[in-house]
Amino acid sequence: MRHESSVGAFRSLPGARQRGRQITPAKPGLQTPPDISGRPVQLGLDELGTPLHDVTFVVVDLETTGGSAKDCEITEIGAVKVRAGECVGEFQTLVNPGVPVPAFIARLTGISTAMVSDAPRIEAVVPAFLEFIRGTVLVAHNAPFDVSFLRAAAARSSYAWPGNQVLDTVALARRVVTRDEAPNHKLSTLANLFHATVTPDHRALSDARATVDVMHALFDRLAPLGITHLEDLATATDPVPPDVRRKRHLADGLPTGPGVYMFVGPGSEVLYVGTSTSVHKRVRSYFTASEKRGRMVEMIRLAESVRAVPCETELESRVRELRLITEHAPRYNRRSKHPERMHWVRLTTEAHPRLTIVQDVRRRTTGPSEPHIGPFTSRGRAQEALEALQATHAVRQCAARLPVVPLASATACALAEMGRCSAPCVPREKRPTGTSEAVYTVVTESLRSTMRSDSGPVVAALSRRIKELAGDERFEDAAAERDRLTAYLAGAARAQRLEPLSACEQLVAARPWTGGGWEIVVVRHGRLAATAVCPPGRDPYATVAAAVDSAEHVVARPAPAPACHPEEADLVLAWLRSPGVRLVSTTLPQTCPARGAERYLVNMTTAGVVSSVV
Template sequence: MSIAPAPQPPATAVQPSFADIGTPLRDVTFVVVDLETTGSRANDAGITEIGAVKVRGGEVLGEFQSLVNPGRPVPAFVARLTGITTAMVSTAPGIELVLPGFLEFAHGCVLVAHNAPFDIGFLRAACADLDYAWPGFDVVDTLPLARRVVPRDEAPNHKLATLARLFRAQTSPDHRALADARATVDVLHALLERLAPLGVTHLEDLATAADPVPADVRRKSTLADELPSAPGVYLFRGPDEEVLYVGTSTNIRKRVRSYFTAAEKRRRITEMVRIAHAVTPVVCATPLEAQVRELRLITEHAPRYNRRSKHPERQTWVRLTDEPYPRLSVVPEVRGDVPHIGPFTSRRTATAAVEAMHDAIALRQCTQRLPAVARSPRSPCALAGLGRCSAPCTATTGPDTGYRALVEQARTALTGDPSAVVRALAERVARLAGQERFEEAGQVTARLRAFVRAAARTQRMDPLSRCAELVAARPTAAGGWEIVVVRHARLAGTAVTGPREDPLPVVDALRATAEVVEPAQPPAPACHPEEAALVLDWLDQPHVRLVHVSGPWTCPVRSALAHADLDDVSASVALALGGADTMAAC
């Protein structure tokens, strides 16, 4: 694929999240906070003290401590536990004076607390009471981290005091905010030392460090360390550089890291991660390019851990044969300039579509090639006796003109308006349902859907497959343009322009350098059919503008597209009977 370089938009003041930039833990600024309160519930208790310690890379950068007037008496049992009495806080500043100072102290940092929901819950409630927007801090809770790496045979529980003794903290917690925060700093550092061998080296690792992820899987998270935080495709590679899995994401680094956390619950993918030894990124200019590259790489490498799109050669088509008395045939590829519908993902579905056509149109179902005029009379088959075949094999005086009318009806249903088939099968479903033969009605409905959806897919894809070149553009969020060149339904080139850049020179350059694409036999595209579907979906998006089309790009006015999205056959009948003029334009 030929891709013109995408100019970068001017820098904007945007603060990316830690998950996006992947901050190593040594570069993270933590604010370890502890609160003392008058009770355990934020909606009916108040804060009596805030203590916090700011640290980065093991170094203390500053401390914050203040008593707080909770606006209510301190219960006796709380005073005995903390040593903070009503008299001590009666002259202290209120939370409306203390909270702004703390938020400024913690600005841009990651909050840490032991049993964080308690402390963070009180801080959020205080912000809500004062009509402050919660800053959206990243929060680390040392309690679940301790449960992850400190077994019961090493410590009887995971209380802060117990952990402080275990890790020989320099400060003993005594239920005063600053002392408890200082002790939590030492506990945090000890926990990080234990987590490092498990692959917890970045902040996004820490966010999922308490998840029940096998240690050998978590250690593989280092495979994502050097990946770009950009849209594109990623390839997991195993022994001998085998491509194990191909995926796509708007942020390669963030997506790959998720494979090493509890968010990944697929056992096959966990097995793949254990085998993988490297991840190869392919940065793409646009999401459409990423989707197309993913599809092409899956088709090329057939990775054993990708479940879809590995065998395009197994897709099948339904063809109206080119002979004196045409019939429907299931074929592996488009052959000849005759009507086709497809592709079908299985031969079974293709056969169901053929059966739907046979239910409505009495085409012959025998497979031998018939002459235009039989030399000697033949006996009609059983299907002819049932009215399901017009028996052209019995024509001895001249070509069967009645059969020609049936062929034209079938040709119209395949390439244009399928209302005759929809109407016939829907009426049959209604009769079966009226007789309470619901299982048979369901089988007929499935056949009808297989036919209509394939016909709609083909009628949508065929015009683009015949189009030698189409250039389209879509505005980007940054104010530029995303430009694509499509040739015979294959993405031949893509580029992105800046917000103040003239897009026409880029269009001209892209057309000159785009991939040369040889046409396939329409309606088959010159690419994987799923790639054509991706391109068509992109072209159908709002605000897409056509820049250049080499020839006509149209769909039938009355087509299968008018029926393809309907959920039930009765609605299809209503449309077929009363909506014959429905437009179905590309």
């Protein structure tokens, strides 16, 4: 059998990052850099793949006392070790099962109780067999059967199963041998079809030798389908459309480290943007059977090339991915494409404020800005949060802009009659008892406090309401109140986390880097402005100074809105809260309210009441 590798031992990697580059300013838009033709780079196995002629296979066959590994025992093991089409070793032994061999098994295999009475027990055989298969790919005809017995034998002998990759020749045969050629995929049938040099006779070593010939014949048939490497065999039994498999070359030359990749279609259209800690490995997986999503298969059929943006750190790659999705709005990405469609709940700036839903944070020209909570990924979630605030504060719900002095003809609405509105729109003599301008001022001040720093009133009121509804067995109504509460807490917690970071002109932080050294980030108004890696043994403060000097200039937006996609600020916040982070410098302290929404949201998440934050 002849196999050839089309990939050389060395080649340059287009688009590979120069190893000496430590600092990466986060430029607006993050345009893809041009390919770099640098010095030759030694490729790893993940990129080259392992040609089949370089793989050592052990083809194994067992004879047993029955068909179940739980109740039956092994009577014979036969194995053949092959590499590059040649036999390099054999393993064969009878095994004393410790029980009589059933008569029908003796007739089928020719192995009788007398033959195995002096054979070693399986506990004595397992160590030698495990050593024989070390570092190889295990092959068997109907592999689940043989492997189940071998696993059980190893467990009973107190040996850990080594976890070799397993190849089933039955599954391969079903892929390339049609019913017109053979009525079934039994070993004897395939051995006859492929003119095997050994005829199977239900003895372990003979059957293993026959399986070797069948395996090589199957490899010859799989090669024209593009299955020529060990990595291809992992998905060879789960058919991949030929037009998809033929595009595997799009992964050639991509970096093996962290970064962002873009599938590009006709007219240089960016079809899909993704990120991975190993760009080459992730992109290659799109051309295998592990990719089950129909829309991704459709995208691959359109793709003409794959561009990569190598990144120093995982945070940088995830931020670049988000910015590229926002910039290109790829049709096959489903998230983060339209930050302008996110929603905030805001208290309006007028004589008699009310709650409203907006798509941006608005700053007052004079005086303090009104509070916002959010952003929310959907208007529905924002509406639920708004209703939670309205249910616990007697704020007006009408949309009209009210005059400072109420009209004499105005009358109280039904909500005012029920005590759910302070009725600032009607003259004092027409208001329900206990309502006045002063009362409405108290309501709005309490509402501001709830939105900014103290979520206790909303949590207490809605929790009581949920308990009452559940006690009356009105479970759907209780679930609706729970959804309103969690929507409010999620939006308020997000705003309270974002506000100090968004208002901060510059924050520099570092955390230990894998393998030593430090990973350093510079954040300005919530936006990742620069990232750097300080290698072990170097002065980290020199790297910090260089990162600050090269960082992107960022223009602030009205807090709590960050100067970037809110999800980018979330990524930065998650990084800052990760173990080991050191705060190097900041122009504004980073704090959250002690009685803020985060406190209650964490408690509810821990209790299993809510599983997602926004």
